[in-house]
Amino acid sequence: MRLNTVLISVWLGAIDLCCAQMRTYQDILPEDNLEYNKMEPPKINNQPTSVDIHVTVLGLDSFDESSMSYYADIYVAQTWNDYRLYWPKNMTLEYRFLPVDWLNHIWRPDCFFKNAQEVNLQTVTVPNHYVWLYKNKTILYMVKVTLQLSCPMNFQNFPHDTQECKLMMESLSHTTEDLIFKWNPVVPLRVDKNIKLPQLKLIHSTPGDCTKSYFTGNFTCLKITFELERRLGYHLFNTYIPACLIVIMSDAVEAEKARTRAINIDRFSRVFFPLLFATLNAAYWIKYLK
Numbered sequence: 001m002r003l004n005t006v007l008i009s010v011w012l013g014a015i016d017l018c019c020a021q022m023r024t025y026q027d028i029l030p031e032d033n034l035e036y037n038k039m040e041p042p043k044i045n046n047q048p049t050s051v052d053i054h055v056t057v058l059g060l061d062s063f064d065e066s067s068m069s070y071y072a073d074i075y076v077a078q079t080w081n082d083y084r085l086y087w088p089k090n091m092t093l094e095y096r097f098l099p100v101d102w103l104n105h106i107w108r109p110d111c112f113f114k115n116a117q118e119v120n121l122q123t124v125t126v127p128n129h130y131v132w133l134y135k136n137k138t139i140l141y142m143v144k145v146t147l148q149l150s151c152p153m154n155f156q157n158f159p160h161d162t163q164e165c166k167l168m169m170e171s172l173s174h175t176t177e178d179l180i181f182k183w184n185p186v187v188p189l190r191v192d193k194n195i196k197l198p199q200l201k202l203i204h205s206t207p208g209d210c211t212k213s214y215f216t217g218n219f220t221c222l223k224i225t226f227e228l229e230r231r232l233g234y235h236l237f238n239t240y241i242p243a244c245l246i247v248i249m250s251d252a253v254e255a256e257k258a259r260t261r262a263i264n265i266d267r268f269s270r271v272f273f274p275l276l277f278a279t280l281n282a283a284y285w286i287k288y289l290k
């Protein structure tokens with residue numbers, strides 16, 4: 001009988017422990033849930049809520065001239081403080097993981113990728129995003145996405161051109177009176193040093209501001225500008241040299257009226273040109289991959 005009582009009190013103690021550990025999203029809302037309006041940003045002294053943004057660029061690829069688009073693989077970290085949230089008083093941890101769907105019940109910045117044609121949130125092997133709640137009621141929301149972004153390109157100086165491609169993050173519904181995105185003051189942007197593109201060379205990546213006025217108000221916006229320069233080597237091997245050779249050979253054919261000669265040149269070209277293209281290509285790719 002006594003053992004049972006001990007067991008029961010241990011069990012009750014476990015329930016207490018569990019309850020201090022937050023089980024539903026309501027555990028982080030103020031006691032009077034009606035006080036909390038998830039549509040309203042947590043403004044202090046009527047100042048706009050500031051959301052700190054950090055972006056890590058993991059990869060850039062498929063710069064496509066015909067569709068004027070490219071792909072970017074990025075991590076976005078958004079950090080903001082919501083003083084209205086509740087943190088169990090006797091919880092000693094510095095931060096807690098929250099289930100991502102709890103974000104549907106609290107206020108969150110409505111950041112969207114302005115020039116994205118397609119956004120993919122990876123779900124393998126687990127959905128690639130998570131939420132932390134710090135003791136001081138700061139929320140960190142981290143997400144990894146693959147974006148297909150549009151980039152208007154200018155080919156006036158092709159193939160000696162440089163292109164500027166942007167990635168823009170804007171607030172969908174909050175004006176600058178309610179919400180402001182700010183680059184993280186310590187590390188705003190990190191770009192993987194190993195990014196290598198076959199036809200273009202990434203020269204600069206610059207974080208910037210693209211806040212815009214619409215007739216409904218000013219909307220906060222941050223941008224990254226990627227400056228890319230075309231690699232001349234690629235076009236030297238794949239366009240210039242083969243084109244020159246074709247001109248030289250066709251001139252030779254023109255001058256030489258003798259039929260047999262022409263047939264010989266024809267035969268020779270059938271083998272020579274494919275071989276030449278293959279060799280030049282191989283040379284370029286070997287040099288590029290080094």
Ligand SMILES: *[C@@H]1O[C@H](CO)[C@@H](O)[C@H](O)[C@H]1NC(C)=O
Nearest residue numbers: 013016017020088089090091
């Ligand atoms: C947290 O506090 C509650 C009530 O204030 C108490 O019942 C519970 O045991 C405490 N939990 C921990 C882990 O200290």
Ligand SMILES: *[C@@H]1O[C@H](CO)[C@@H](O)[C@H](O)[C@H]1NC(C)=O
Nearest residue numbers: 081094095134135136137138
């Ligand atoms: C809250 O705590 C985190 C982690 O210790 C810190 O990075 C952040 O600056 C703090 N935020 C505020 C508003 O104090």
Ligand SMILES: *[C@@H]1O[C@H](CO)[C@@H](O)[C@H](O)[C@H]1NC(C)=O
Nearest residue numbers: 175176177212213216217218
């Ligand atoms: C929007 O921005 C413009 C230029 O920065 C400024 O003149 C204007 O007052 C702003 N409007 C609002 C509603 O904040």
